[in-house]
Amino acid sequence: MPTLINPQMMRQVIMDHYEHPRNKRIPKDDRYLKIHMDSASCIDDIYVYLLVENGIIKDCCFDGVACTISTASASIMTELVMGKTLKDALYIIKQYTAMIHEEKYDDSVLDEAIVFMNTAKQAARIKCATIGWDGLEELIHESEGEKHDHR
Amino acid sequence: MYNLKKIRSDFPMLDGKTMQGHPLVYLDNAATTFKPKAVLKAIEKYYTEYTANAHRGDYDLTHTVDVKFDEARQTVADFINAKKEEVVFTSGTSMSLNMVAYGWGAKYLKKGDEILLTQAEHASNVLPWFKVAEMTGAKIGYIPLDAEGRLTVESLRKTITDKTKVVAVAHVTNVLGFTVDIKALAKLTHEFGAIIVVDGAQSVPHLKTDVKDLDCDFLAFSGHKLCGPTGIGVLYGKYALLQKTDPFMTGGGMNARFDMCGEVSYLQPPLKFEAGTQNIEGVLGLAAAIKYLQNIGLDNIASHEHELRVYAISEMKKLDNVILYNERAEAGIITFNLKGVFGQDAATYFNSRGVAVRSGNHCAKILLTFLNTSNTLRASIYLYTSKEDVDALIDACKKGGDFLDAYFN
Numbered sequence: 001m002p003t004l005i006n007p008q009m010m011r012q013v014i015m016d017h018y019e020h021p022r023n024k025r026i027p028k029d030d031r032y033l034k035i036h037m038d039s040a041s042c043i044d045d046i047y048v049y050l051l052v053e054n055g056i057i058k059d060c061c062f063d064g065v066a067c068t069i070s071t072a073s074a075s076i077m078t079e080l081v082m083g084k085t086l087k088d089a090l091y092i093i094k095q096y097t098a099m100i101h102e103e104k105y106d107d108s109v110l111d112e113a114i115v116f117m118n119t120a121k122q123a124a125r126i127k128c129a130t131i132g133w134d135g136l137e138e139l140i141h142e143s144e145g146e147k148h149d150h151r
Numbered sequence: 152m153y154n155l156k157k158i159r160s161d162f163p164m165l166d167g168k169t170m171q172g173h174p175l176v177y178l179d180n181a182a183t184t185f186k187p188k189a190v191l192k193a194i195e196k197y198y199t200e201y202t203a204n205a206h207r208g209d210y211d212l213t214h215t216v217d218v219k220f221d222e223a224r225q226t227v228a229d230f231i232n233a234k235k236e237e238v239v240f241t242s243g244t245s246m247s248l249n250m251v252a253y254g255w256g257a258k259y260l261k262k263g264d265e266i267l268l269t270q271a272e273h274a275s276n277v278l279p280w281f282k283v284a285e286m287t288g289a290k291i292g293y294i295p296l297d298a299e300g301r302l303t304v305e306s307l308r309k310t311i312t313d314k315t316k317v318v319a320v321a322h323v324t325n326v327l328g329f330t331v332d333i334k335a336l337a338k339l340t341h342e343f344g345a346i347i348v349v350d351g352a353q354s355v356p357h358l359k360t361d362v363k364d365l366d367c368d369f370l371a372f373s374g375h376k377l378c379g380p381t382g383i384g385v386l387y388g389k390y391a392l393l394q395k396t397d398p399f400m401t402g403g404g405m406n407a408r409f410d411m412c413g414e415v416s417y418l419q420p421p422l423k424f425e426a427g428t429q430n431i432e433g434v435l436g437l438a439a440a441i442k443y444l445q446n447i448g449l450d451n452i453a454s455h456e457h458e459l460r461v462y463a464i465s466e467m468k469k470l471d472n473v474i475l476y477n478e479r480a481e482a483g484i485i486t487f488n489l490k491g492v493f494g495q496d497a498a499t500y501f502n503s504r505g506v507a508v509r510s511g512n513h514c515a516k517i518l519l520t521f522l523n524t525s526n527t528l529r530a531s532i533y534l535y536t537s538k539e540d541v542d543a544l545i546d547a548c549k550k551g552g553d554f555l556d557a558y559f560n
Contacts, residue, residue, distance in 0.1 A: 007559040010559065011555045011559060014555060015555070043494065043495055043510070043511050043512065043525065043526045044495075065525050066493075067493045067494075067495035067496050067499075068493055068496045068554070068555070069496070069499075118558040118559060119558065121503075121557070121558055122499045122502060122503065122557050122558060124499065124502065125495075125499055128495070
């Protein structure tokens, strides 16, 4: 991703990931961890799946019905964390979440995910931009053995 | 003459507010409504001129509150042509429907009895009945909707049986806005010895409602959808039925006497349903809202809404990117989608243009299988909605294909 990215390109990236979401599939392997994320405040209703081997994200995918922002952000997320260590993945999630909430963040690890930098303009959609990421974060903690109660 | 300018000036929320840098266009009146100054004044007056509890004391202030509270109940009763003692104050439609389901349904329904609903019901008129069915062994059945999504008396005739004990339906459905012929349904329901419970949340604010004429057994509605405060609503019930219904909550203000052996005698309806200190500001605000609407005239409001709806539909039909789901509905509810745009994305785009519409399944989740879509947009109008508001909606529909503008402009 070039450092100078214009809004037109950002829109294209979002639409591309919405219309052709990457890793949008249901794995047929029962070793995957799975989490259901739905929201009372919107319609998004997605599942995130994670396969970890030796501390490395071997596969991450998602499925479900969701708006453009949540679909595209989940799609970009799966590509971004693929092959990463759990620690690196958590670092990326943290930077992304900081960006969405307009806090200081390290953009060097976010690649295409920076297209969501304007999400706070539509505050009602912050939840959409983070729903997949929140799910993945919980799955990572789960795989690390700290069972978090999900709502 | 319908003086829209004067009406709009009564609402502080319409005094030039903006959203995302655009004049606010509020088209989510099926969710909640703005409040006129008269309602705010009534609430303020209670807190600045005669604060005291109701039914509690022997001094002038509390007597004043009692009188006002009683007058408010009479105002509500007159509004729906009920008797004062048939009007129970609740926190809103959901609580009213729960009171019927638990206080009447759970007490009288038995295994094998049947509760009839429709796919178009709001969650508030579905989930309490699911729970009661689970508790009593009664069964849930659905009265089929016709191809357009309407509930007809013919359809009920085909579905109702001797086992049917409750028919629970909305007078105006919250997603499709069709008006149901409650009077005909009530007549048929009573022929089978069942009761009819009416969800009036979307009808009472817009249509002149006469419970005697409808002959419904229970009617539930909310204050905040008719320009009143949140947290106040009404359960109307025929008096004999209210007497047979158990209180949902027990506590102060609803018992006549009780002793240490557990002997309790409850007050008569409606007081037996009103345990604890009531939402006094809500009751007084509700009465002020009703008077405000009556002053303008429910029929005038209905014809204003109708005129705007007809205009909106004719404009929307000119656009080839709009899918309409309820073109022929009576109520001021317009349910639609923009072709190829997920409802939530469209709603966010509308927000960026200052237009407030609702996206989603509108708490009627089982309807979506009927409509064959996972979500819709809903624009809903009320007495203060203007032609300019509708124009802003149409304009946003035209450009809605570029919905990511919401983030980048």
